[in-house]
Amino acid sequence: MNETHLEVRDMARRFADEVIRPAAVDLDRDGRFPAELYEEMAGLGLFGIGVPEALGGPGLDTLAYALVMEELARGYASVADQCGLVELIASLLVRHGTGAQQGLLGDILAMRRKVAYCITEAEAGSDVSGIRTTAVRDGTGWVLDGGKLWIHNAPVADLGFVLARTDPAQGNRGMSIFVVDLHAPGVARGTAEHKMGQRASQVGALTFSEVRLPADALLGEEGRGFHIMMSVLDKGRVGIGALAVGIAQAGLEAAVGYAAERRQFGKAIAEFQGVQWLLADMAKDIEAARLLVQSAATKLDAGEDATKACSIAKCFASDMAVARTADAVQVFGGAGYIQGYEVERLYRDAKITQIYEGTNQIQRLIIARELLRKGARA
Ligand SMILES: Cc1cc2nc3c(=O)[nH]c(=O)nc-3n(C[C@H](O)[C@H](O)[C@H](O)COP(=O)(O)OP(=O)(O)OC[C@H]3O[C@@H](n4cnc5c(N)ncnc54)[C@H](O)[C@@H]3O)c2cc1C
Structure with missing residues (x-):
């Protein structure tokens, strides 16, 4: 990770903490398209991360994109999902568009055209x-x-x-x-x-x-x-993997905070080893998924054949996010099941990551196909 990666990650993290996460409860309840928030993100250059500077984008790599997706999803998954959709379309236009079609990128990255x-x-x-x-x-x-x-x-x-x-x-x-x-x-x-x-x-x-x-x-x-549609899916899967990691990370942060505050049997529930193991398993699986996502992104950036790595990252991270946000609900006990607590929403938000951008059964088919074609060490 270089300076630029850290800068763009920290900028997305700040925006997620200050703007996105505080708005998430209302956006989830109202099911509202947050146009004003997207305009603000466009102003920060958070759409079309991979679009070259010559075409009006920041020209950053897939690793930068993964870092941004994780942070945005830590704020609220729908917002990261919008970023992922724009990135996918931008990749199509950059790789396959005519000059006139690439001229659409200005409006798309500014969210003037959705x-x-x-x-x-x-x-x-x-x-x-x-x-x-x-x-x-x-x-x-x-x-x-x-x-x-x-x-x-x-x-x-x-x-x-x-x-x-x-x-x-x-x-x-x-x-x-x-x-x-x-x-x-x-x-x-x-x-x-x-x-x-x-x-x-x-x-x-x-x-x-x-x-x-x-x-x-x-x-x-x-x-x-x-073929064109498939050509952008590897990067799309890195994006969904990163989004899943961000949802799970938000669940871990909420669970650690709650465990320290909530008292039963005269002590904070964080002092019970049963709760500590839930938190520790969340942390280790999130870190493993994050590394898989970042490794797949790095392979793509190096121009390597990354199809298997991208499917593994998407599949592992999304399965992990569903399992570990369920653990976050568990740490909250009954409160975790009540609407308005963040972890209940995170659990619901995680589920679709196992389904879209190719279901996890399809990811397993791709992983097996690549193994059988290229060998287990490829
Ligand atoms: C919130 C949301 C947003 C979406 N956004 C978009 C979008 O922007 N653009 C778009 O084009 N689509 C979008 N989709 C559609 C999404 O991509 C599909 O739902 C997804 O690809 C799965 O297709 P399906 O729902 O028809 O399930 P099906 O293909 O009918 O699958 C049903 C079940 O069978 C399993 N299955 C199917 N084939 C196999 C197989 N060969 N081996 C093993 N298991 C198999 C699947 O894994 C799944 O468990 C979205 C869906 C949702 C819910």
Whole structure:
């Protein structure tokens, strides 16, 4: 870790302590999109961490991104999730966008235009090859038809990055990604879903009925959409791993504080070895997950093949976060089960990290595939 890493981590930590964490209880209760908070974060350069300076970003590496994600999630997971979504879209544009498409980055990083990454459909979750949304050529442009489900930011987004079939006969090689103006005629959006956790993240459906797209809406090569989508997922998984570590860290901090204060049998519960072991196991697993996330980030930054490392980091960190936030609830006893105490929210916020960005069953498939292809020491 160098000076820049420490500076950006400390800046995100301060912002999380002073602004995000105090707002988290209300945001969770109201399920509100915190536009004003995101504008402030944009001013601090916390969106699009990896976007090169030439394209208007801070040009930092994946390790810096992981450090920021952990700190933001320590404040509130929905806020980190917004940062992760912007990073994913920014990575798509940096790697695959035309000059004109990269021109969108200014508005996206400033949160003047909110984005949505639109893959999942009713029949296509883990198995992306099941998507039915189509884009059919029409003159020089395209006509988009279909529907997407559970899309983060769908109720508020301005731009959708939509995976559609452009050649149904070609399977995964017949998909393409389009940049879609979500205010265009033919686009409809559902209301925000009521979710278990990360309740300030707005998630909903999008439907496309004969939406006309210009030729330059195509992102990257026609037919390479599946590959393009996959190309940013390693970094996305580092981000979700870091987010999970941040949630668990917040749980540990709350549990240590409560254990020192809460008295039973005439002493602080922190003096009971049963409670000390809960705290110690939380601390050791959080540290292990943090190191896995940072090691995967470092591998990506070194240009190494990091797919297995990124899946291991995401899978381990998210399983850890669910187990260890449950322990935080346990340390609080009955109070941990009552709404308004931070640990109850952290436990709910952690669960989705085992599901999105590829479920943990899919991560295990990837890990096993890499082991069997490249050997156990690769
Ligand atoms: C809050 C939230 C935000 C989301 N944000 C987005 C977004 O912004 N954009 C987007 O495109 N999608 C988004 N999603 C969708 C998310 O990516 C999917 O829910 C996820 O990929 C899993 O798909 P599924 O829900 O259809 O589950 P399914 O694929 O139906 O899986 C159901 C169960 O079967 C298991 N399973 C499936 N296949 C296998 C297999 N081969 N081997 C072993 N087990 C298997 C899964 O692990 C899971 O346990 C979001 C979902 C939620 C809840």
